[in-house]
Amino acid sequence: MILALVPMRDLLDRACEKGIAVGAFSVGNMEMVMGAVKAAQELETPIILQIAEVRLKNSPLELMGPMMISAAENADIDIAVHLDHGLKPETVAQALDIGFSSVMFDGSLLALEKNIETVKNIVKLASDYDATVEAELGIVGGNEGEGKQHKILCTDPEDAKHFCDETGVDALAVAIGNAHGNYPVLPELRFDVLEEIHKRVSTPLVLHGGTGISDEQFRKAISLGIRKINIATASFDNLAAYAKAYCANKDKANYFELSAAEVEGVYQNVKRHIKVFSFMD
Ligand SMILES: [Zn+2]
Numbered sequence: 121m122i123l124a125l126v127p128m129r130d131l132l133d134r135a136c137e138k139g140i141a142v143g144a145f146s147v148g149n150m151e152m153v154m155g156a157v158k159a160a161q162e163l164e165t166p167i168i169l170q171i172a173e174v175r176l177k178n179s180p181l182e183l184m185g186p187m188m189i190s191a192a193e194n195a196d197i198d199i200a201v202h203l204d205h206g207l208k209p210e211t212v213a214q215a216l217d218i219g220f221s222s223v224m225f226d227g228s229l230l231a232l233e234k235n236i237e238t239v240k241n242i243v244k245l246a247s248d249y250d251a252t253v254e255a256e257l258g259i260v261g262g263n264e265g266e267g268k269q270h271k272i273l274c275t276d277p278e279d280a281k282h283f284c285d286e287t288g289v290d291a292l293a294v295a296i297g298n299a300h301g302n303y304p305v306l307p308e309l310r311f312d313v314l315e316e317i318h319k320r321v322s323t324p325l326v327l328h329g330g331t332g333i334s335d336e337q338f339r340k341a342i343s344l345g346i347r348k349i350n351i352a353t354a355s356f357d358n359l360a361a362y363a364k365a366y367c368a369n370k371d372k373a374n375y376f377e378l379s380a381a382e383v384e385g386v387y388q389n390v391k392r393h394i395k396v397f398s399f400m401d
Contacts, residue, residue, distance in 0.1 A: 125192040128200035128222030128252035128348075129290045131166050132324040135347040141327075141338075141397040144168035144202060145390050146352035148179040151379055152359065153191045155386025160197050165394050167197075168222070168348065172204040173211050174264050181211070185218035192221075200252070204350065205264050212242055222252035224293070228259055232279060239287040254291040254348075257283050260328045261299030272297055277316035284323045291324045291348060296341075298329040301353055309337055311344060318345035326350065331357075335396045342397065351393050358389040 131142045145156045147169055160167040169188045171179060185201075192199035202222040203215040212223045225242045227235035239255045246253045258275030275294040284292060294317055296310040317325065324347035330338070331353035338349065362385030367373045395401070 124195045124198050125189060125219070125221055126166070126198045126200055127250060128168060128202055128254075131168065131198065131200050132252075132291060132347050134166070136324060139342070140399060141342045141347050141349045142166060142168055142200075143390065143393050143397050144170050144204070144326075144348050144350045145355060145386075145393075146170055146172060146175070146204060146350070147184070147188065147386075148175055148356065149382075150187060151382035152355060152386045153188060155359075155383040155388075156355075156390045157191050157195050157197075157199070158383070158387050159390035159394060160199065161195060163391065163394050163398070163400070164197060165398055166199060167390070167394065168200045168202050170202040170204040170350070172264050172352070173207045174205065176211075181214060181218065185215065185220065189219045202252075202254070204352075206242075209238070209242065209245075213245065216246060216249045216251055220251065222254065222290075224254035224256070226256050226293075228256040228293075228295075232257075232283070236283060236286045239283075239289055243288055252290045254293060254326055255283070255287060255289045256293035256295075256326075256328075258295030260293070260295045261297075262301040262329060264300050270299075272299060274310055274313045275317060277313065277320050280317045281320040284321050289323060291326050292321065293326040293328050296327075298327060298333070300329045301331070302357075303332040306332070306334060306337075309333070309341065311340060314341060314344045314346070321345075324348065330354070330393070338396050339399070349393070349397055351389070354393070355386050355389050359385040361385060362388075 206212040259273035261272040326348040366381035
């Protein structure tokens with residue numbers, strides 16, 4: 121058996137060398153894990169499997185975590201397993217204990233110095249596990265499923281430099297007009313802000329809220345230092361659409377066919393995004 125669970129920083133380093141971004145795909149059940157891994161293997165492209173803390177109500181960490189790790193270990197392509205938007209240090213610690221190769225601590229709503237102090241402690245903790253750490257600065261719009269809408273506040277480039285220097289974090293999520301969930305219209309991303317951050321910071325940058333951003337915008341963002349792109353809503357929506365279409369055509373729905381439709385919905389969405397992020401045609 122090839123063990124393919126890798127630290128996320130390995131994938132980010134390779135993405136830097138190639139000038140591409142790694143897709144980070146959110147999963148909430150076994151079918152989503154299977155669909156994402158199938159696409160990665162077929163395109164022979166590493167991915168990140170991730171789950172956000174707010175999703176653990178539906179998909180408990182103690183069930184999802186071991187499944188995600190096992191999927192990575194059994195894949196014939198390198199995969200990092202990541203906790204997205206860790207909100208409590210205890211959840212981050214739990215993910216590391218389960219064997220996640222990467223964690224995000226989201227202190228973006230904290231004051232800058234408090235965010236720095238907390239992330240420093242997470243970096244120290246994660247180093248015991250040789251795990252990668254992602255943090256966030258500025259405020260990404262929308263919400264990660266907790267209900268309240270956040271107003272976008274772009275990352276300040278000088279703050280980003282100070283933050284990365286102080287914390288030694290491996291990856292930094294930036295706010296450049298992006299938002300979680302579905303955009304009502306194509307967002308206007310602040311590439312000028314991204315460029316200023318990229319000039320000051322050598323840390324790989326992360327784009328959240330990837331659902332609804334155009335292929336051209338993705339590729340422009342990658343050319344300005346984005347090395348990880350999060351896709352959640354597009355996979356959840358495509359799974360639901362494939363399941364709905366399957367059921368709509370049947371008098372009596374069959375569980376096994378429904379399960380296969382869910383895998384297919386996620387597979388198609390992940391495949392499409394991997395191609396864009398890797399500059400495949
Ligand atoms: Zn996010």
